[in-house]
Amino acid sequence: DGGITQSPKYLFRKEGQNVTLSCEQNLNHDAMYWYRQDPGQGLRLIYYSQIVNDFQKGDIAEGYSVSREKKESFPLTVTSAQKNPTAFYLCASSIGVIRTGKNIQYFGAGTRLSVL
Amino acid sequence: SQKIEQNSEALNIQEGKTATLTCNYTNYSPAYLQWYRQDPGRGPVFLLLIRENEKEKRKERLKVTFDTTLKQSLFHITASQPADSATYLCALDIRGYSSASKIIFGSGTRLSIRP
Numbered sequence: 001d002g003g004i005t006q007s008p009k010y011l012f013r014k015e016g017q018n019v020t021l022s023c024e025q026n027l028n029h030d031a032m033y034w035y036r037q038d039p040g041q042g043l044r045l046i047y048y049s050q051i052v053n054d055f056q057k058g059d060i061a062e063g064y065s066v067s068r069e070k071k072e073s074f075p076l077t078v079t080s081a082q083k084n085p086t087a088f089y090l091c092a093s094s095i096g097v098i099r100t101g102k103n104i105q106y107f108g109a110g111t112r113l114s115v116l
Numbered sequence: 117s118q119k120i121e122q123n124s125e126a127l128n129i130q131e132g133k134t135a136t137l138t139c140n141y142t143n144y145s146p147a148y149l150q151w152y153r154q155d156p157g158r159g160p161v162f163l164l165l166i167r168e169n170e171k172e173k174r175k176e177r178l179k180v181t182f183d184t185t186l187k188q189s190l191f192h193i194t195a196s197q198p199a200d201s202a203t204y205l206c207a208l209d210i211r212g213y214s215s216a217s218k219i220i221f222g223s224g225t226r227l228s229i230r231p
Contacts, residue, residue, distance in 0.1 A: 004159075033219075042222050090160075103219060104165060105152075105160070109159055
């Protein structure tokens with residue numbers, strides 16, 4: 001069963017706590033992305049990675065961190081510095097512009113993060 | 117400032133009619149424009165992609181037009197069905213240095229098809 005798996009589906013964070021959202025893909029895609037979606041708003045890019053061991057900040061990277069040690073995995077940590085973390089977090093992957101010329105995004109099912 | 121706008125937050129139409137959704141943008145020069153469908157509590161699913169030098173693209177009951185002069189894309193669903201009810205997102209593929217690609221998403225239009 002190929003695709004992108006995000007876990008957990010729901011996550012609760014206490015004040016001052018760091019939490020990590022998991023994203024795994026078995027599509028052999030080069031690029032991976034993290035987006036945040038708030039009600040009534042479009043997806044906003046947090047971080048992205050085009051190859052293993054390399055990643056770049058998106059538009060709203062403050063308070064978040066990522067790693068890309070394996071091609072299949074791109075975990076996102078929401079740190080205590082992120083003061084408004086409640087949102088729907090979406091991970092996506094794409095084959096990569098270099099290979100296809102296009103950047104079609106394949107999304108996971110999302111993780112809904114709430115603050116206790 | 118750079119903006120991407122989708123017409124009306126919600127659109128309600130009768131089953132069997134054609135649904136037309138609009139995506140307007142300013143101050144971008146996208147290489148491609150994409151449309152995605154998102155169901156409640158799920159991730160978006162890619163539907164169609166159109167290049168900057170293409171005027172129209174079709175896939176089954178779906179049709180997308182792209183006018184780079186007007187900076188507008190129209191997304192049509194013909195013979196609409198209740199199962200087409202979802203939020204539809206417009207997305208611009210912006211190319212930068214060394215073909216680096218960034219996707220900018222609109223906030224979406226929630227489409228409801230009533231029987």
